Amino acid sequence: MNNITRVGIVGTGLIGKGIALEVEKQSELKLSTVLTRRDISTMNEYPFREALTNSVDELIGNCELVVECSGDVIYGTEVIDQAIKASLPVVTMNAELQVTTGSYFAKRGFITEAEGDQPGCLASLHENVLEMGFKPLVYGNIKGFLKLDPVLEDMEYFSKRNGVRLDMTTSFTDGTKVQVEQVLVANGLGAGIAVEGLLAPSSDDLNETGAELAEEANRLGYPISEFVLAPKAPPGVFITAEHDSRQKDALRYFKMGDGPYYTILQNFHLCHLEVVKTIKRVINGGGVLLNNGEDPTLSVAAITKRTLQPGEKVDKGIGSFQVRGEAVRLATNKNHVPIGLLVNAVMKRQVEEGEIVTFDDVELPESLALTAWLETTNKAPVNI
Structure with a gap:
């Protein structure tokens, strides 16, 4: 790739616009085109109006890397297909697409989920803990609230308050989003699940709950992907892992507890603010951070x-x-x-x-x- 990499973005919502703002700040990146299905003549408030296009061909022809964040499985699949056929690397922030059609593309070209949402953050944390000698047993997502069948009025209120689409607000609330995310993590990192629908334990202490989930993973004989309901915990991710017993005293000194299970917490995930890290990873030859794998289970x-x-x-x-x-x-x-x-x-x-x-x-x-x-x-x- 050139010293300055032209980046095309699919989507102009909260995430797409946020990524565009961050890409434009980077000296080694250039925002080339932004694909939207909206009427461009009505988008005067979009910060990079000159980059907008309704043409997939124009997007593909004017960039060297595509970031797909449309939030639409069917449409996103069509666009990514064109990018893969053009031999462009694809970075997604679309876990729903990854667990539906990501494996199809993993066999055909380069596709990776980005840091920012929980799956990409867990994949990055996974690389970090492996480098430190840990053996992951639990890939954990932290959720503060769950209501399996929310009512329309509540979802409309929170959608408007947070500036997030109604369907997205509902999928966050009824658990669909977190189920999607943890399936992507499991397929991509070679883990499994303890039960269908996930265990979803409530937790006031992540170390204690992480240890309980690690015990379950050891009983099953494989690492598990899970989420916990922890309203008081930060909106991040965690990995609970084992380590070489010879490091037990050192880990106790490092305030990691007595073991044998150690919970490593990342206490944030900052969505579009982190995507640039993955873009740079790709253009610098860092490879796939996370995708759904070629043979999902x-x-x-x-x-x-x-x-x-x-x-x-x-x-x-x-x-x-x-x-x-x-x-x-x-x-x-x-x-x-x-x-x-x-x-x-x-x-x-x-x-x-x-x-x-x-x-x-x-x-x-x-x-x-x-x-x-x-x-x-x-x-x-x-x-x-």
């Missing part, structure tokens, strides 16, 4: 929040009031529909509250995302 199924009727339309599953996402094992849920594919879908038969939506239950429109999922899971084409 976990997915995020759509669980109904209420009974869905034949003919009912699901405009978008993630962040809806019809379904929420839950981590599941692919080996035992081969016919589930990933929640990221539930877009403009029509129910074919009744699905009771609390059940997993399967391909037999719903009619999905054709899309590259659907094709990618079927290839990734080695499924024969279904009637779509």
Whole structure:
């Protein structure tokens, strides 16, 4: 790549705009194009209006690296496909896309999730603790609040207050987002889960809860990806790990406790402010930080929040009031529909509250995302 790398961004929301502001500050980076589906003539307040385009071809033709942060699985998949075909490296802040179609692209080109959201932060922390000789047992995400079936009025209030889209606010609240994030972490870092839907213990002491989860990981025989409900804890991530017993006295002196389990906390994740670190990692040859892997073992199924009727339309599953996402094992849920594919879908038969939506239950429109999922899971084409 050139000394100055031209960066193209997909998305103009909170995250996309924030990344653009940070890219423009860097001497070795240049903001080239920003792809949006909005009417550019109405975007006078966007800080880099001259960079805006509605053309995927213009984006691809004018950059050397693509950052995808549209928050849209179906659309993002189409754009990334064009970038990969053009041999461009892709950095995402779109865990929902990664767990749905990321593996399809991991086999075809360079795609990595960025630091900033919890999965990328956990991947970075993972590299750090390995360098210090730790053996990770728990990849932990910290969540302050969870309500599996929030009401519309509350979500509208918090969406407006925080300046975040309604569907995103809802997916944060009902647990879909954290389930997606921890599935990406597990697939990307070679971990598993203790139970489908995750254990999600409540915690007033991360060291104590981390140790309990580490015990479970040792019982299972593999590291686990999890989240804790800890309203008093900082909005970060943690890894609970073992270490060489010969370092026990030193670790006690370093205020890490008596072991055998040690919890290493990163007490923040700063979303778009951290993405530049991953961009620089990529252009400097640092390789993939995290992606969904070529052969994932976990997915995020759509669980109904209420009974869905034949003919009912699901405009978008993630962040809806019809379904929420839950981590599941692919080996035992081969016919589930990933929640990221539930877009403009029509129910074919009744699905009771609390059940997993399967391909037999719903009619999905054709899309590259659907094709990618079927290839990734080695499924024969279904009637779509």
